[in-house]
Structure formats: structure tokens, C-alpha cells
Amino acid sequence: VNGEPELHVFIMGPNVWREEHEWPLARTRYTPLYLSSSGHANTASGDGSLRWQPVRKSAPDTFTYDPRNPVPTAGGSTCCEPQILPPGPLDQTRVERRDDVLVYTSEPLPEEVEVTGPVRVILYVSTSTNDTDFTAKLVDVQPQGRPLLVTDGIQRLRYRLSLDRPVFVKRNTAYQISVDAGVTSYVFAPGHRIRLEVSSSNFPRFDRSLNTIRPNGEESKLTKARQTVLHEKGYPSAVVLPIIPRSTPRGGSANPERQQPRPQG
Template identity: 50%
Template sequence: MEVTGPISVELYASSSAVDTDFTAKLVDVRPDGFCQNLTDGILRARYRNSQEKPELMQAGNIYKFTIDVWATSNVFLAGHRLRLEISSSNFPRFDRNLNTGEDPERGLRGVKATNTIYHDREHPSALILPLVGR
């Protein structure tokens, strides 16, 4: 299987916090267990609709998040597996999120965020892959 081009994740999720991060990482897992990170991306929840107009979340509400995982090109050889890792942090690659809506550079105290990902008929979370025919 060949993946070449821009990749994204459509994620339906809720959080106990007013702001949090969602990260996605695409990984090629070899038969011997070695894991090669291919590409990753992050979305700060408050910027889910606009970079110019941040919107905090209401605790417990379900929102749609589109994470740009950027572009890559990789051929998954026979026996290799594709792994998608979803998390709420990828520190130190990306800066921390206090989960409070405060500026992460000036804020002093963070709160724990309990995040829930939904995947059902009403909330079709998905990995969008550009597959190339071979």
C-alpha cells in the first residue's frame, strides 16, 4: 500500500477542559516491531474553527476537530502495519497546553483534561489517507 500526499484526521471528541490539544501521528510498524514515525500534526481545540477567533469548549460537548497531519510518501511493504496514534500531547515537539484557555507561556497552573473520542454513525472519526494505486 502506498500513501502519498496530504493526510488528515477527522476526530469527534469531548473534553472535561475548556481547551486541550489533540495530536495525531502516522507510524509504519515493521514486522520486527520497529516503529518509524512518518508524520504528525496537532490541533489546539480553541482553534478548531478559526486561528483568528479562538473558541473555548463547553465541558462534555462533542466537537469535530480536523487535524492536519501534513503530507508524506511511504510504501507499506508486505508484513508492515499502519498505526495511527491519537494523544492530547506531544511535548516537547509541541508546546504544552494548560487546558485552561490561558496563554501557555504565561500561565502558571494547568488542569487535567479527560478527553473522549467518539466513533459511531453520528460521529464518524476517520483517518483520511491519499492512497496511490499500484
């Protein structure tokens, strides 16, 4: 209809509708928050952090993924059985107590940050197997410490280059991957912290990898995998946020390709 906006966006947090005229929004600033730690980002009690500037020195983080004991789903875009698998922005406290979940958290925000659009997580990873998964969750940590899910996603390594052409990885070799963590419109309020969880399962929301090269339906063997996430000079792992600025944020770019490099290898 002439004169009507092309789309309406519901912004969670303030819980308001806003009229827009294109998607993604032309004023989006794709802004990376870089992963950092001293090699002990496991659990919410670890030393993982998110920083607005690239990290030069940072020890890699490791964990063991056991498909017999996957990370249980806690909220998100689940379907059909809300009493069994509740959807939405659920508390992630229990998940973040697991040693196979890496947790990276920003400092408290001095002002609100609106994230509207596709969320991508660029990770530099290696694994002790020829195929596995890596998961990512964007989380809002409230001032009292309660972590609420915003959006999430997963990437199976064999499909890191294409869904049509599986390519297995070499063991214990670093690869760059891009995890599609979904689309959102959400405001992180002042005093809140932005958090990223990295693991290798989110089950049953996502099918679990058995860490083998055979399809799950044909496989009877489940294999543990030793996973590594690198974040240092040359391996700039980051969550790339589509920030809608009140003013231009630090390090932002109007071109998502600058901050979302193509996965390699």
C-alpha cells in the first residue's frame, strides 16, 4: 500500500514496534566483540571475556564434547511441546555450570546497545575428530547476574563451506568457521553485559554430532572430541553484532562482509 512502511520490527527489551523500509537496516554497524581468556573460559565462573578491540595475546580454550552427554536445550526457537521443551529467553545458569560450555562476557554496558539483524559468530577452532559441531548462544546478563538467552545457532564442520558439498576436517588443525546465530531485534540495557556461550551441542533443539564421518542414522559408535577455540593475533574469534547506533559504535562497519569473512579450509 502506498505510504505504508515496508516492514515492522518488534524490538525486545523495550517491547515496541518500529517502522522500517529495508532489511537488513541500512544504518546497521556490524561490530565485533572479540573473545579473550587465559585458557580457562569453561563455565560462567571462568575467565572468558568479550572485548571491543582485537586481542593480541590470549590462551586457547579447550573442552571435551561427549555426544552421550550433550548440553541440554534451554529455551530458544523450540517447537511443538512447550511443557517438555519450553521456548523463549530462558535462564542459562544451569547450562553455564557445565565444563563443556565456554563463557565469554563483556563489561557492564555504559549505555543501551540495540542489536537488530543477523548475528554471526566467527570462530577459529580445531578438533580431535574429522567432524563435529560448534554451537553459539548470545546471552543477556542482567545486573543481578541472571543470564537470559537472546538467540543461538550451530555449525557442523563438514558443512562449513557448503551445505551441498561436505568436506571433513583434518584432526587438530585450525579452521575458521562462521556460525549463523539467527536473527533478532533486542536491546541490551545499561548495566547489562553481553555474553557468548560456545560449546558443541544444544540438544534436542539441534541434532547432535556423533563426531564420526558416517551419517547419524547409519552410525552406532559415539566418539568423544577434544575441542579447541583459538582467540589471539591471527585468530580473531568474535561475535559480530548488527548494532543500530544512536552514534557510530567503536569498530563498526556498514558492510557486513568486512566483519563476516568467508570460512576457509
